[in-house]
Every structure is written in C-alpha cells, then in structure tokens.
Amino acid sequence: MADTRLPTDHATFRMTAYRDDTGMDHVVLSLGVSDDDGPDLPPPLVRVHSECLTGDALGSRRCDCGEQLQQALHLLARTGRGAVVYARGHEGRAIGLAEKLRAYALQDRGVDTVDANLALGHPADARTYDHCAAMLLDLGMRRVRLLSSNPAKELALSALGIEVVERVPLVVPDREENAFYLATKRTRMGHDEADQGEWEQLLAGRIPASGELAHRYGDLNRADGPLVLAQLGQSLDGFIASRTGDAAFVTGEQDREHLHRLRALVDAVVVGAATVVCDDPRLTVRAVSGAHPVRVVLDPRGVTPADAAVLTDGAAPTLWVRGGDTPVGPVGGHVEVVRWPGEGPMEPRAVLDLLASRGLHRVLVEGGGRLVSAFVRAGAVDRLYLTTAPVLIGDGVPGLRVAGEDLLSDALRPPARRYQLGDDMVTELDLRRRDAVPSTLAADVPDAS
Incomplete structure (x- = not known):
C-alpha cells in the first residue's frame, strides 16, 4: 500500500505498509534487504512483533513487549540487515484491546494470562501468521534468522513457506510487575527460559563470572555506598x-x-x-x-x-x-x-x-x-x-x-x-x-x- 523511510533513534528504516484481506493495515521496518538479494548473503534477522498498545506505546510494565520491540530495532541497526514485521490485530494474542484489559483484571485477582483468556471464552493464543509470511515473501525474505523466544512462531512461519535457519531468543530482564506473566509464557506456552547474559546480570546488580562486559563494568557492582x-x-x-x-x-x-x-x-x-x-x-x-x-x-x-x-x-x-x-x-x-x-x-x-x-x-x-x-x-x-x-x-x-x-x-x-x-x-x-x-x-x- 505504501513504501517510505522512517528515521528512528536506532537507524533509518525502509517502512512498507500492507493491507490484509480483512482490511487491517500492517507495516514492515526493514534494513539492508531487497527483492534481488543473492544466495550468498546471510539470512536476515527478522522479528515478527505482535501489536501491543499498552507495552509498545504506553510503556506498560505488565509485559515485555515494548522492550522487545526496541531491542529488536537496536539489533537490526547493529547487524545492518533484517526486518521487524509489526503485526496489527494481535493485541492480547489476538483477542483485542478491551478483552485484553478484561484479562488484566482477572490477572489482578491471581489468574495467569492463559487461564484469563480461556475464562473470557477465547483461545490461549488466537494469533495467525499467514499475513506475516506473505509480507516477508513479498520483500524477498524466504530464509530468515527469527528473533523470538516463542517456538510456536517458528513452527507457524515454517508451515507458511518461510525457512527459519536459526531462531535467536529475545529475552529481556524480568521485573516485579511482569515476572508472573513471563513465567507463565515459559511454563505454559513453551517460551525459552530466561538465560541471563552478562548485561542482564549487571543490570540486576550481580557480577557475571566472566566475559568482556563483566571485566569492563563488574567493578561498578562491587562498589559499596x-x-x-x-x-x-x-x-x-x-x-x-x-x-x-x-x-x-x-x-x-x-x-x-x-x-x-x-x-x-x-x-x-x-x-x-x-x-x-x-x-x-x-x-x-x-x-x-x-x-x-x-x-x-x-x-x-x-x-x-x-x-x-x-x-x-x-x-x-x-x-x-x-x-x-x-x-x-x-x-x-x-x-x-x-x-x-x-x-x-x-x-x-x-x-x-x-x-x-x-x-x-x-x-x-x-x-x-x-x-x-x-x-x-x-x-x-x-x-x-x-x-x-x-x-x-x-x-x-x-x-x-x-x-x-x-x-x-x-x-x-x-x-x-x-x-x-x-x-x-x-x-x-x-x-x-x-x-x-x-x-x-x-x-x-x-x-x-
């Protein structure tokens, strides 16, 4: 539907708009990829990001969506080759914004995110990815390195003709407000366990056992007072x-x-x-x-x-x-x-x-x-x-x-x-x-x- 440039804090991306059969608009932010890329180029790093108004735009601390989106854009800018598919209509794992807020109210009473969706009469995850695969294929990205901690995304895209040559986990540190939500994703929805790297350990006030960042910044966490x-x-x-x-x-x-x-x-x-x-x-x-x-x-x-x-x-x-x-x-x-x-x-x-x-x-x-x-x-x-x-x-x-x-x-x-x-x-x-x-x-x- 449209093709333009989007300058951001991370890089200037190509921004391409698509409209699916339901009339919903979606966008892809890409960098360093084109339709005629040869087979010798490495597969691009791709993040399929589900729309989350509360996390992406409002800074909600109940989830990790906004941090994942910013981290994905940062990684794309660093690697210089890849895309973020921003899939609209995926709010609350595709139950809609108002229904997601109703699910939040249930979670406030101790129900986990899966059971909250089920209690409202929705599937635990109603998202589909056919439009995401179609956008990637249209942009010439048939082989990708998928930036996701969700194995289900890899399976869905693979079934739709996208060859996932590698899945790169995208894990951000837990917070008190989202620890239960993230634990539920890991235990009930099969997401990757949080394997805290050097930087995440440093942010948490710990000193990693080894590594370049540990050597450079570890002393700062030893300082008393x-x-x-x-x-x-x-x-x-x-x-x-x-x-x-x-x-x-x-x-x-x-x-x-x-x-x-x-x-x-x-x-x-x-x-x-x-x-x-x-x-x-x-x-x-x-x-x-x-x-x-x-x-x-x-x-x-x-x-x-x-x-x-x-x-x-x-x-x-x-x-x-x-x-x-x-x-x-x-x-x-x-x-x-x-x-x-x-x-x-x-x-x-x-x-x-x-x-x-x-x-x-x-x-x-x-x-x-x-x-x-x-x-x-x-x-x-x-x-x-x-x-x-x-x-x-x-x-x-x-x-x-x-x-x-x-x-x-x-x-x-x-x-x-x-x-x-x-x-x-x-x-x-x-x-x-x-x-x-x-x-x-x-x-x-x-x-x-």
Whole structure:
C-alpha cells in the first residue's frame, strides 16, 4: 500500500505498509534487504512483533513487549540487515484491546494470562501468521534468522513457506510487575527460559563470572555506598567540539553504546546547562536495555531553553537545578524545579549531597568538559572514563582540564586500564586512588570492535 523511510533513534528504516484481506493495515521496518538479494548473503534477522498498545506505546510494565520491540530495532541497526514485521490485530494474542484489559483484571485477582483468556471464552493464543509470511515473501525474505523466544512462531512461519535457519531468543530482564506473566509464557506456552547474559546480570546488580562486559563494568557492582562516575569523549588534542560548537560526533557508535551502558548502571546522570543548550541531549538509555536514569540539569543562570528535550519528552524524571529566583514557565509533569541559592558555580560535593537527599547515590557526570573537569578537580569522581578519538580538531571547546603542576612528579597518576571501542580508545581512571603510582597498569580489556 505504501513504501517510505522512517528515521528512528536506532537507524533509518525502509517502512512498507500492507493491507490484509480483512482490511487491517500492517507495516514492515526493514534494513539492508531487497527483492534481488543473492544466495550468498546471510539470512536476515527478522522479528515478527505482535501489536501491543499498552507495552509498545504506553510503556506498560505488565509485559515485555515494548522492550522487545526496541531491542529488536537496536539489533537490526547493529547487524545492518533484517526486518521487524509489526503485526496489527494481535493485541492480547489476538483477542483485542478491551478483552485484553478484561484479562488484566482477572490477572489482578491471581489468574495467569492463559487461564484469563480461556475464562473470557477465547483461545490461549488466537494469533495467525499467514499475513506475516506473505509480507516477508513479498520483500524477498524466504530464509530468515527469527528473533523470538516463542517456538510456536517458528513452527507457524515454517508451515507458511518461510525457512527459519536459526531462531535467536529475545529475552529481556524480568521485573516485579511482569515476572508472573513471563513465567507463565515459559511454563505454559513453551517460551525459552530466561538465560541471563552478562548485561542482564549487571543490570540486576550481580557480577557475571566472566566475559568482556563483566571485566569492563563488574567493578561498578562491587562498589559499596555512593559511586560517582564521569565520562567524556574528546579528540586526541583534547577538544570535545569544534570552535563553532559542532560535536556530532567526536567519538564513534561503540563509545555511545558504552555511554548508554554507564547511564543504565546509575541512578542519575548530570549535565550542565551549556551542554543542553548546545547538544539538546535526551540522556536516556536507548542503545542497550536498561532503565533510564533521573536526568539532572545544573543551570546556575537559568539558560536552559523551555523546548529542550529533557524538559519536554517525559521519557525520564528530570531535576532542573536553577540558580537565582528567575521565573520558570510551565514545565512537564516529569520535571522538578530545584532552586539553588545564588547564581555562581554549583559546588560538586554540594550537588552530590542534593542528589543523595533524593536517594540518588550512583551518579554519572556526563558533560560538558567544564563540568566534568570541575568534579574531577574537586575530588568528587570515583571513576573517570576518558575516550579519545583519532581526530585532530585543532581548536574548539576544551575537554578535560585539571589543575596544573610545576613538576611531572606531582601530576595525577591514578591506576588505569584501557580498551578499544572501534577506532576509539577508552582510558578508565580509578580516581579513588588518584595519588597512587601503580607498578603495573591493570591488564587491558580485549578489543571490543
């Protein structure tokens, strides 16, 4: 019915619309596939995603649908070849939205998701996939790697002429609100058991026994009490942006994923108002699974624009810490305006005390260069992640700057380790032992490219 482009946070997808025999419209988001793909190309990664208004659009925590959809789009963007078939009419495993909400009411009384459907006179799963197979075949995807934890989808598509050469489980971490629902899918509907990988274990506060992510981030879960991280990406000659303020992008995609992992492992992410004015960041977790941190904007002069993403998008709670008594216009319900006495610089440890009073003890200081430098100079940072990109800017917005010393012997020499992210190099500095001079540096993390 239509064929167009859809730019998203993950990638720009081809978006193709279809209409089935009942008049229902469906869409396929695809990337890197075409009708004339030769046999030498690997089978595309394909997710057949059942429509879920509550999970996909409203952020429901009763299911894992929205997280699965975002994770599927993220994986497609990373692999560069595949499709998400968005099957409408599958709400509540095809019983409809209102009936699904009636089933929710039964589940609130302790009935599981299968018995709730049956009690309302519906099948446990009324979905069909003939239209999904037809869309895949029309787009030339006859052999696929199916991104699903549901063996029934594989059987259904195989019977409809789609060769599933591999089924790749798509498992996101359980939450308190959906643990019973997910357990029912596994025990009564044959879905794959949750095999928590390194990242899911880290999100759950555990330390995986081995693996690259465990080596890189496991220490963060060993930290007792408050933890302050800082991250900065800069050029080899020490700039985070050009002299015009252009900062898109100094470091590469793998470093941005690393940044999102840090965001997912903390309670709050802190930036200065200048960073919001220049970059308009969202400060959310999008490149990996995980919860969004509380966003904190330090704005001593009240310069944050009212249309900034952190003030308007509602994706995560936001603390807008403003100096002085200048009036504040209407803000979204997710924004709390905190008044700071005076209009001068905000002392780092006082900022951390403010966050701790709100239960925010694990903090990431993200930008810009002046803010990160101020926290480092104040001795308020436990771990600093400094990423250098192989680019020479020559002049621009400075990155990390610490207090100068007359003698090199007096310079900071904290324990460090390094790992490669694509073309970029991350140097991780343990500033809790900022004056230590290690006899040997910690072993480098293997290349993650």
